[in-house]
Amino acid sequence: xxxxxxxxxxxxxxxxxxxxFLFQNKIQFxxxxxxxxxxxxxxxxxxxxxxxxTFLIGKDYVTGFNPTKILKLVDHRVRECxxxxxxxxxxxNKGTLKIxxxxxxxEFSVDT
Ligand SMILES: [Zn+2]
Numbered sequence: 001x002x003x004x005x006x007x008x009x010x011x012x013x014x015x016x017x018x019x020x021f022l023f024q025n026k027i028q029f030x031x032x033x034x035x036x037x038x039x040x041x042x043x044x045x046x047x048x049x050x051x052x053x054t055f056l057i058g059k060d061y062v063t064g065f066n067p068t069k070i071l072k073l074v075d076h077r078v079r080e081c082x083x084x085x086x087x088x089x090x091x092x093n094k095g096t097l098k099i100x101x102x103x104x105x106x107e108f109s110v111d112t
Pocket of ligand 1: 081082083084085086101102103104105106
């Protein structure tokens with residue numbers, strides 16, 4: 001899985017929406033608040049990025065909350081167990097996979 005870093009600021013409202021989106025898609029991320037983290041701020045300035053949210057996904061930067069771009073860059077998708085609706089992380093481009101739900105042990109196959 002790729003490392004995801006989110007550059008954020010406490011007062012930024014689209015950051016909140018973006019965080020929700022990351023949680024819903026089970027994307028684990030590290031948060032860097034540019035108002036308190038001078039290093040993070042410099043890191044963005046060095047790349048001529050001056051807005052939050054900005055995401056670093058693997059080696060790629062995404063500026064602004066762009067769900068399509070984010071999903072394109074992360075290497076998993078979330079599928080729901082048909083029995084108990086638990087959300088399960090599934091890798092992409094691995095063909096047909098057999099998945100076992102961690103909650104109800106229901107087994108099913110998914111195309112990835
Ligand atoms: Zn289940």
